Amino acid sequence: xxxxxxxxxxxxxxxxxxxxxxxxxxxxxxxxxxxxxxxxxxxxxxxxxxxxxxxxxxxxxxxxxxxxxxxxxxxxxxxxxxxxxxxxxxxxxxxxxxxxxxxxxxxxxxxxxxxxxxxxxxxxxxxxxxxxxxxxxxxxxxxxxxxxxxxxxxxxxxxxxxxxxxxxxxxxxxxxxxxxxxxxxxxxxxxxxxxxxxxxxxxxxxxxxxxxxxxxxxxxxxxxxxxxxxxxxxxxxxxxxxxxxxxxxxxxxxxxxxxxxxxxxxxxxxxxxxxxxxxxxxxxxxxxxxxxxxxxxxxxxx
Numbered sequence: 001x002x003x004x005x006x007x008x009x010x011x012x013x014x015x016x017x018x019x020x021x022x023x024x025x026x027x028x029x030x031x032x033x034x035x036x037x038x039x040x041x042x043x044x045x046x047x048x049x050x051x052x053x054x055x056x057x058x059x060x061x062x063x064x065x066x067x068x069x070x071x072x073x074x075x076x077x078x079x080x081x082x083x084x085x086x087x088x089x090x091x092x093x094x095x096x097x098x099x100x101x102x103x104x105x106x107x108x109x110x111x112x113x114x115x116x117x118x119x120x121x122x123x124x125x126x127x128x129x130x131x132x133x134x135x136x137x138x139x140x141x142x143x144x145x146x147x148x149x150x151x152x153x154x155x156x157x158x159x160x161x162x163x164x165x166x167x168x169x170x171x172x173x174x175x176x177x178x179x180x181x182x183x184x185x186x187x188x189x190x191x192x193x194x195x196x197x198x199x200x201x202x203x204x205x206x207x208x209x210x211x212x213x214x215x216x217x218x219x220x221x222x223x224x225x226x227x228x229x230x231x232x233x234x235x236x237x238x239x240x241x242x243x244x245x246x247x248x249x250x251x252x253x254x255x256x257x258x259x260x261x262x263x264x265x266x267x268x269x270x271x272x273x274x275x276x277x278x279x280x281x282x283x284x285x286x287x288x289x290x291x292x293x294x295x296x297x298x299x300x301x302x
Contacts, residue, residue, distance in 0.1 A: 035090065035094070036087075036090055037086040037087065037089055037090040039086055039145075039146060040083065040086050040087065040090070042145070042146070043079040043080070043082045043083040043086070043109075043146075044079065046075060046078065046079040046082070046113065046142070047075060047076050047079045050071070050072050050075040050076070050116070050120070051072075053068045053069075053071050053072040053075075053120045054068065054069070054072055056068055057069050057072075067119060067120070067122060068120060070116075070119060071116045071117070071119040071120030072116070072120070073116075074112055074113070074115055074116025074119065075112075075113055075116040075117065075120070077109075077112055077116075078109040078110070078111075078112040078113035078116060078142070079109070079113075080109075081105045081106070081108055081109030081112065082105065082106050082109035082110070082113075082142070082146050084105045085101070085104070085105030085106035085107075085108075085109060085146070085149055086106070086146065088101045088105060088149070089101075089106070089147075089149065089150060092150050095209060095212060098150075098153070098212075099153045099164070099168075100149070100150045100151055100152055100153055101149050101150060104148070104149040104151075105149060106143070106146050106147065106148060106149045107143065107148055107149055109142070109146075110139045110140075110142040110143040110146070111139060113138060113139060113142045114135040114136065114138050114139025114142070115135060117134055117135050117138035117139070118131040118132060118134055118135030118138075119131075121134040121135070163215035163216070163218070164212075164215055166215070166218060167211055167212055167215045167218050168212075170211075170218065170222060170225050170226060171208045171211070171212065171225065173225070173226060174204065174208060174225040174226070174229050175208075177229035177230055177232065177233045178201045178204060178205075178229065178233075180233045180236075180237070181197050181200075181201070181232060181233050181236045182194075182197055182198070182201065184233070184236045184237045184239075184240040185197045185236055185239075185240055186240075187240045187241070187244055188239070188240040188243045188244055189243075189244060190243065190252070193252070193255070193256070196256065196259055197236070197259070199263070200232075200259050200262060200263050200266075203263045203266050203267055203270075204224075204225075204229065204266055206266075206267075206270050207221055207224060207225065207266050207269060207270045207273075208225065210270050210273045210274060211225070211273070214273070217273045217276070220269070220272075220273065221269060221273065224265070224266060224269055228262065228265075228266075232258075232259075232262055235255070235258060236255075239251060239252075239255045243255075
């Protein structure tokens, strides 16, 4: 019977006392961003199923070579587009406020897959009508297997599109800083710190999500999402270069303390934004109640 290996540097949710030094007690190591789409691995099978086209590409002249390789390339491009569409859909599903993907990758991938399948299915016995039928069936099956792309914005009612665009740019910038931190800390060769950076990244993304849900909070959080994350990236790069050379224990402790301070501040800012939003909701409810009471549509308090 297969058993999962567990050890000091094994991935998973582990408090500090169970093998992740540098992770504060009671804190867990979380996934880097959002869970992958359950169908994310299936587009690979489209490409694998198209492999026979390469076997038939040689030996029948240049026309057959170009047709079969072109069909394989189209199906490979379609598989890549569908996979990217699944990633975009997973990110869309993970957010309460999100715009529909600007490019319908899964639908476009299904169309390209149909073209590649029709091109590869050319044979004397099928004819042009047979190619078209095969292409239509293949495209329809691909679309049914992976589903269409999200076609509606989610949770965008009452949100200024200009403000949402500003938030999207700042969030994209913050994600670049987090990606640079992960890339840099990997060079340090310390699995515990890699997990610790992932935990901080998850905390930072909670702030991102709070601002996405209420773009009016951007001014209060922009320094955190820009200046502070840029500083964290620079500190991570310098620490990784130093630690990779001399394994300085004091530098490691200082860097872990920096992550603790950053995470505490990001958590406090996120909670503050959520509390402000709750206060605003209570004010709106109170004002509405008073208006209804004045118009005789609701009983007064008590």
